[in-house]
Amino acid sequence: MRKPTRVLTTALFAGLLLAGPVLAEDLNDPEEILTARHGYMLLMANQLAPLGAMAKGDAPYDAAAAAKAAASLAALASVDTSMLWIAGTETGALEDSDMLPEAVSDSAGRDTRFAELKTAAETLAAAAGTDQDSLKAAMGGVGAACGACHKAYRKAD
Ligand code: HEC
Numbered sequence: 001m002r003k004p005t006r007v008l009t010t011a012l013f014a015g016l017l018l019a020g021p022v023l024a025e026d027l028n029d030p031e032e033i034l035t036a037r038h039g040y041m042l043l044m045a046n047q048l049a050p051l052g053a054m055a056k057g058d059a060p061y062d063a064a065a066a067a068k069a070a071a072s073l074a075a076l077a078s079v080d081t082s083m084l085w086i087a088g089t090e091t092g093a094l095e096d097s098d099m100l101p102e103a104v105s106d107s108a109g110r111d112t113r114f115a116e117l118k119t120a121a122e123t124l125a126a127a128a129g130t131d132q133d134s135l136k137a138a139m140g141g142v143g144a145a146c147g148a149c150h151k152a153y154r155k156a157d
Contacts, residue, residue: 030088034097037084040076047073048142051128055136067129073142074121077114085110091155103153113152117145 026032047069053059054066088094090101103110120141127138 027083030086030094033084033086033089034094037081037089037099038096040079040081040084044073044076044146047076048146051124051135051139054132055139057132061132061135063129063131066135067125070121070125070128070135074118074125077118077121081114082107098155100153100155106153109152110149113145113149116148117142120145 027036050059051066051069051073054061085099085104085107087101087104089097090099090104091097120138124135124138124142127134
Protein backbone atom coordinates (compact mmCIF):
# COMPACT_ATOMS: atom_id res chain seq x y z
CA MET A 1 0.00 0.00 0.00
CA ARG A 2 1.44 3.38 -0.92
CA LYS A 3 1.63 5.88 1.87
CA PRO A 4 -1.01 8.44 0.73
CA THR A 5 -3.53 5.62 0.32
CA ARG A 6 -2.79 4.37 3.81
CA VAL A 7 -3.28 7.83 5.27
CA LEU A 8 -6.56 8.19 3.41
CA THR A 9 -7.75 4.75 4.53
CA THR A 10 -6.90 5.56 8.14
CA ALA A 11 -8.73 8.88 7.92
CA LEU A 12 -11.80 7.23 6.40
CA PHE A 13 -11.79 4.54 9.06
CA ALA A 14 -11.52 7.13 11.84
CA GLY A 15 -14.39 9.06 10.26
CA LEU A 16 -16.57 5.97 10.19
CA LEU A 17 -15.78 5.23 13.82
CA LEU A 18 -16.90 8.72 14.79
CA ALA A 19 -19.98 8.73 12.59
CA GLY A 20 -21.05 5.19 13.53
CA PRO A 21 -22.78 5.85 16.86
CA VAL A 22 -24.54 8.91 15.44
CA LEU A 23 -25.77 7.11 12.35
CA ALA A 24 -26.94 4.19 14.48
CA GLU A 25 -29.74 6.45 15.75
CA ASP A 26 -32.60 6.69 13.30
CA LEU A 27 -33.09 10.44 13.43
CA ASN A 28 -36.21 10.16 11.29
CA ASP A 29 -37.93 7.89 13.77
CA PRO A 30 -41.05 9.73 15.06
CA GLU A 31 -40.17 9.03 18.71
CA GLU A 32 -36.67 10.48 18.19
CA ILE A 33 -38.15 13.59 16.57
CA LEU A 34 -40.54 14.01 19.50
CA THR A 35 -37.67 13.60 21.97
CA ALA A 36 -35.64 16.23 20.10
CA ARG A 37 -38.61 18.63 19.94
CA HIS A 38 -39.27 18.31 23.68
CA GLY A 39 -35.55 18.71 24.37
CA TYR A 40 -35.41 21.84 22.25
CA MET A 41 -38.38 23.37 24.09
CA LEU A 42 -36.94 22.43 27.48
CA LEU A 43 -33.58 23.99 26.56
CA MET A 44 -35.36 27.27 25.84
CA ALA A 45 -37.30 26.99 29.10
CA ASN A 46 -34.00 26.32 30.92
CA GLN A 47 -32.62 29.64 29.65
CA LEU A 48 -35.83 31.54 30.34
CA ALA A 49 -36.34 30.32 33.92
CA PRO A 50 -33.39 32.15 35.57
CA LEU A 51 -34.22 35.28 33.55
CA GLY A 52 -37.79 35.18 34.86
CA ALA A 53 -36.57 34.70 38.41
CA MET A 54 -34.20 37.69 38.12
CA ALA A 55 -36.87 39.85 36.48
CA LYS A 56 -39.29 39.10 39.33
CA GLY A 57 -36.68 39.55 42.02
CA ASP A 58 -36.94 35.91 43.13
CA ALA A 59 -33.21 35.62 42.37
CA PRO A 60 -30.59 38.37 42.71
CA TYR A 61 -29.93 40.20 39.43
CA ASP A 62 -26.63 39.08 37.93
CA ALA A 63 -25.76 41.01 34.76
CA ALA A 64 -23.32 38.44 33.38
CA ALA A 65 -25.64 35.49 34.03
CA ALA A 66 -28.60 37.34 32.54
CA ALA A 67 -26.65 38.32 29.42
CA LYS A 68 -25.44 34.73 28.94
CA ALA A 69 -28.90 33.16 29.34
CA ALA A 70 -30.51 35.71 27.01
CA ALA A 71 -27.79 35.24 24.37
CA SER A 72 -28.27 31.46 24.60
CA LEU A 73 -32.01 31.86 24.17
CA ALA A 74 -31.51 34.07 21.12
CA ALA A 75 -29.15 31.48 19.65
CA LEU A 76 -31.69 28.71 20.26
CA ALA A 77 -34.42 30.81 18.65
CA SER A 78 -32.36 31.07 15.47
CA VAL A 79 -31.76 27.31 15.10
CA ASP A 80 -33.34 25.63 12.07
CA THR A 81 -35.90 23.30 13.65
CA SER A 82 -37.77 22.44 10.44
CA MET A 83 -36.96 18.72 10.89
CA LEU A 84 -38.85 18.66 14.21
CA TRP A 85 -42.28 19.53 12.76
CA ILE A 86 -43.11 16.33 10.92
CA ALA A 87 -46.39 14.48 10.26
CA GLY A 88 -46.66 11.36 12.39
CA THR A 89 -45.34 13.15 15.51
CA GLU A 90 -48.53 15.08 16.35
CA THR A 91 -50.90 14.55 19.25
CA GLY A 92 -52.93 11.38 18.66
CA ALA A 93 -50.14 9.80 16.60
CA LEU A 94 -47.74 9.71 19.56
CA GLU A 95 -48.85 9.37 23.15
CA ASP A 96 -46.56 12.04 24.62
CA SER A 97 -47.04 14.61 21.89
CA ASP A 98 -48.99 17.82 22.51
CA MET A 99 -48.24 19.21 19.05
CA LEU A 100 -51.36 20.05 17.03
CA PRO A 101 -51.33 18.94 13.36
CA GLU A 102 -51.47 22.63 12.32
CA ALA A 103 -47.84 22.98 13.47
CA VAL A 104 -46.99 20.75 10.50
CA SER A 105 -49.52 21.92 7.91
CA ASP A 106 -49.18 25.66 8.60
CA SER A 107 -45.44 25.98 8.10
CA ALA A 108 -45.73 29.65 7.06
CA GLY A 109 -47.52 30.50 10.31
CA ARG A 110 -44.94 28.53 12.26
CA ASP A 111 -42.12 30.45 10.57
CA THR A 112 -43.83 33.71 11.52
CA ARG A 113 -44.05 32.60 15.16
CA PHE A 114 -40.37 31.68 15.14
CA ALA A 115 -39.45 35.01 13.57
CA GLU A 116 -41.37 36.78 16.35
CA LEU A 117 -39.54 34.76 18.97
CA LYS A 118 -36.17 35.46 17.36
CA THR A 119 -36.81 39.22 17.30
CA ALA A 120 -38.04 39.23 20.91
CA ALA A 121 -35.10 37.08 22.07
CA GLU A 122 -32.60 39.38 20.33
CA THR A 123 -34.20 42.40 22.01
CA LEU A 124 -33.91 40.59 25.33
CA ALA A 125 -30.28 39.66 24.64
CA ALA A 126 -29.47 43.32 24.01
CA ALA A 127 -31.19 44.42 27.25
CA ALA A 128 -30.68 41.62 29.77
CA GLY A 129 -27.13 42.53 30.84
CA THR A 130 -27.86 46.25 31.37
CA ASP A 131 -29.90 46.26 34.59
CA GLN A 132 -32.92 44.60 36.14
CA ASP A 133 -35.41 47.14 34.78
CA SER A 134 -34.20 46.64 31.20
CA LEU A 135 -34.39 42.87 31.66
CA LYS A 136 -37.91 43.15 33.04
CA ALA A 137 -39.05 45.37 30.18
CA ALA A 138 -37.79 42.96 27.50
CA MET A 139 -39.13 39.76 29.10
CA GLY A 140 -42.72 40.38 28.08
CA GLY A 141 -41.99 40.12 24.36
CA VAL A 142 -40.39 36.71 24.73
CA GLY A 143 -43.15 35.41 26.96
CA ALA A 144 -45.72 36.60 24.46
CA ALA A 145 -43.90 34.93 21.56
CA CYS A 146 -43.68 31.57 23.38
CA GLY A 147 -47.32 31.89 24.42
CA ALA A 148 -48.64 32.83 20.98
CA CYS A 149 -47.11 29.74 19.42
CA HIS A 150 -48.37 27.48 22.19
CA LYS A 151 -51.85 28.91 21.73
CA ALA A 152 -51.74 28.18 18.00
CA TYR A 153 -49.98 24.82 17.89
CA ARG A 154 -49.91 23.18 21.30
CA LYS A 155 -52.79 21.14 22.68
CA ALA A 156 -54.44 22.91 25.63
CA ASP A 157 -54.35 20.86 28.87
C1 HEC B 1 -43.07 27.54 16.80
C2 HEC B 1 -43.95 27.40 17.92
C3 HEC B 1 -43.41 27.43 19.33
C4 HEC B 1 -42.61 28.40 19.91
C5 HEC B 1 -42.10 29.69 19.29
C6 HEC B 1 -42.38 27.94 21.26
N1 HEC B 1 -43.00 26.75 21.48
FE1 HEC B 1 -42.83 25.61 23.17
N2 HEC B 1 -44.01 24.18 22.30
C7 HEC B 1 -44.57 24.26 21.05
C8 HEC B 1 -45.32 23.05 20.79
C9 HEC B 1 -46.08 22.73 19.52
C10 HEC B 1 -45.19 22.24 21.93
C11 HEC B 1 -45.74 20.82 22.14
C12 HEC B 1 -44.64 19.90 21.65
C13 HEC B 1 -44.96 18.41 21.77
O1 HEC B 1 -45.55 17.97 22.78
O2 HEC B 1 -44.57 17.70 20.86
C14 HEC B 1 -44.35 22.98 22.87
C15 HEC B 1 -43.96 22.51 24.12
C16 HEC B 1 -43.22 23.22 25.03
C17 HEC B 1 -42.82 22.72 26.34
C18 HEC B 1 -43.14 21.35 26.91
C19 HEC B 1 -42.06 20.37 26.49
C20 HEC B 1 -42.33 18.95 26.95
O3 HEC B 1 -41.36 18.26 27.31
O4 HEC B 1 -43.49 18.51 26.95
C21 HEC B 1 -42.10 23.72 26.94
C22 HEC B 1 -41.45 23.68 28.33
C23 HEC B 1 -42.04 24.83 26.01
N3 HEC B 1 -42.73 24.49 24.86
C24 HEC B 1 -41.40 26.03 26.26
C25 HEC B 1 -41.28 27.06 25.33
C26 HEC B 1 -40.62 28.32 25.62
C27 HEC B 1 -39.99 28.71 26.95
C28 HEC B 1 -40.71 29.06 24.48
C29 HEC B 1 -40.21 30.45 24.22
C30 HEC B 1 -38.86 30.78 24.62
C31 HEC B 1 -41.39 28.25 23.48
N4 HEC B 1 -41.74 27.07 24.05
C32 HEC B 1 -41.64 28.66 22.19
C33 HEC B 1 -44.45 25.29 20.15
C34 HEC B 1 -43.65 26.41 20.33
